[in-house]
Amino acid sequence: MGRNTRKRLKGQTAKVQFGKMNWKGMFAASLEGESLSVTGGFPDAEAEVLITRIEGKKLRGRKVEFFEPVSESVIAAPCPVFLQCGGCKLQHVEYKRQLELKTDLLVPVLDSIAKRQGFMPELKSTVSSPRIFTYRNKMELTFSELREGRFFGMHADGSFGTVIDTDFCHLALEPMHKVIKAVSEWYKNGTVPGYNPYRNSGVLRHLVLRASEYENKVLVNFVATEWCNEILDITEVISGFPEVSGVFFTKNSSLSDAVIYAEFQILKGENRLRERLGNFVFDISIQSFFQVNSGSAVRLYQEISDMLFEYKATAGTVLDLYCGAGSIGIYLSPLFEKVIGVEEVSEAITDAKKNASLNQILNTQYLNRKVESLEEDELKAWGAQTIILDPPRSGCHPKARKSIANLKVKHLIFVSCNPRILPENLGDFLDAGYEVIEVRPVDLFPQTPHLEAVLYLRLKE
Numbered sequence: 378m379g380r381n382t383r384k385r386l387k388g389q390t391a392k393v394q395f396g397k398m399n400w401k402g403m404f405a406a407s408l409e410g411e412s413l414s415v416t417g418g419f420p421d422a423e424a425e426v427l428i429t430r431i432e433g434k435k436l437r438g439r440k441v442e443f444f445e446p447v448s449e450s451v452i453a454a455p456c457p458v459f460l461q462c463g464g465c466k467l468q469h470v471e472y473k474r475q476l477e478l479k480t481d482l483l484v485p486v487l488d489s490i491a492k493r494q495g496f497m498p499e500l501k502s503t504v505s506s507p508r509i510f511t512y513r514n515k516m517e518l519t520f521s522e523l524r525e526g527r528f529f530g531m532h533a534d535g536s537f538g539t540v541i542d543t544d545f546c547h548l549a550l551e552p553m554h555k556v557i558k559a560v561s562e563w564y565k566n567g568t569v570p571g572y573n574p575y576r577n578s579g580v581l582r583h584l585v586l587r588a589s590e591y592e593n594k595v596l597v598n599f600v601a602t603e604w605c606n607e608i609l610d611i612t613e614v615i616s617g618f619p620e621v622s623g624v625f626f627t628k629n630s631s632l633s634d635a636v637i638y639a640e641f642q643i644l645k646g647e648n649r650l651r652e653r654l655g656n657f658v659f660d661i662s663i664q665s666f667f668q669v670n671s672g673s674a675v676r677l678y679q680e681i682s683d684m685l686f687e688y689k690a691t692a693g694t695v696l697d698l699y700c701g702a703g704s705i706g707i708y709l710s711p712l713f714e715k716v717i718g719v720e721e722v723s724e725a726i727t728d729a730k731k732n733a734s735l736n737q738i739l740n741t742q743y744l745n746r747k748v749e750s751l752e753e754d755e756l757k758a759w760g761a762q763t764i765i766l767d768p769p770r771s772g773c774h775p776k777a778r779k780s781i782a783n784l785k786v787k788h789l790i791f792v793s794c795n796p797r798i799l800p801e802n803l804g805d806f807l808d809a810g811y812e813v814i815e816v817r818p819v820d821l822f823p824q825t826p827h828l829e830a831v832l833y834l835r836l837k838e
Contacts, residue, residue, distance in 0.1 A: 386428045394423045398478050400797050402466030402826030411436050417460045422447050450474035462541045463534040465824040476503040479828045489800040490813050498813040507672035509823040513548045514588045515669050520581035522571035529561050538574050550588040552595040552620035560584055563611040580605055587663050589650040590671050596663045598625040600636055616645040623647050638664045657707055659732045664724055666701045673821040678708040680817045684833050690788035693762040698748045703729030710738045717759055721747040749774035756784050767792040772802045782809035789834040796830040810837045
């Protein structure tokens with residue numbers, strides 16, 4: 378079918394039957410021989426679907442209505458805009474079934490690994506989150522001003538410039554809700570222009586919130602292209618909320634949508650929250666990297682701990698690479714004689730040192746370096762028996778993979794927040810004589826297709 382025919386289908390509705398879920402939380406279907414990905418589907422169910430977009434040779438659609446009979450696992454979603462918003466994709470699926478769908482995502486990934494190493498790693502069921510709503514401790518909402526009007530909320534699914542207007546998110550921790558509503562009302566009733574990404578014009582860009590479930594507190598950051606005095610008005614309002622610990626301003630006049638803390642100032646309060654993970658407490662700033670689901674982070678770290686015990690990998694020194702603010706290494710510190718953390722973000726290393734001191738952990742050492750900059754001689758000098766790798770979403774740098782693989786340590790734990798790139802990331806380790814023995818998925822992101830995977834790699838005898 379040519380592009381003109383696909384163009385004809387856009388805006389039309391059609392009856393389709395769904396297949397499997399993909400990594401974006403969309404469900405496979407076909408229409409007149411064309412590949413179709415649908416938001417809001419369910420395996421083997423039939424539904425009326427609206428064709429919303431053409432992406433290259435593929436069509437994208439949104440479920441309008443299921444045809445009976447439909448699985449009992451299909452439920453009413455609490456959020457009225459979840460099909461339009463880019464934040465959630467699975468609110469219409471009962472949580473137990475969400476976990477099964479996530480586990481299934483890993484099967485083809487492990488198939489490709491099995492072809493390399495000659496056997497299939499053991500795949501555990503996905504570990505659930507203790508909370509499936511009101512769990513996110515970090516939120517980023519967008520101010521937008523287009524010809525169609527002023528909007529505040531979450532980015533639309535698959536759209537660069539469209540913002541779904543909302544003053545409530547079911548995933549956000551409770552102390553954020555009052556702030557989001559107050560800021561929404563201030564913006565809608567005010568005159569400060571929101572940002573237009575197509576013209577790179579306007580002032581207000583983002584509202585970034587960081588919250589602590591342990592303290593029931595929130596930090597608030599206004600990101601804008603330039604300073605405007607009206608921000609002080611809303612600062613006075615929300616700083617009076619008992620939930621608000623601090624309010625900040627960050628300037629971002631670049632074309633990049635990323636929040637960069639180069640020009641950052643405190644307007645009210647302090648830049649600190651305290652969160653608890655298991656027996657440990659952590660100081661968190663508005664700039665810190667921290668797992669967005671604190672309850673599931675504990676379960677993730679406990680899975681790593683259990684895996685280390687099961688495979689007798691708790692002796693001597695452990696290298697915690699891409700250590701961030703040190704939370705994994707600190708959580709595991711009682712298991713080892715020494716923990717050495719490496720991280721390229723200097724603010725994260727500062728946080729890691731503070732957190733080790735806060736918890737009176739005396740066996741940690743931190744190095745502010747890119748992992749890929751470490752030479753093999755440096756790595757060998759530490760004499761580690763175990764390595765924990767928790768790289769960013771882009772994965773482990775190829776140079777780092779080769780250097781780490783050449784160390785030939787017996788035990789390697791790979792924590793991946795982007796499991797679909799695992800075959801590529803693990804290739805150098807398999808070439809160096811490692812085998813993937815076990816995979817334990819953990820759900821840090823209920824109502825979304827995202828998951829973390831903990832893999833145990835063992836060096837062949």
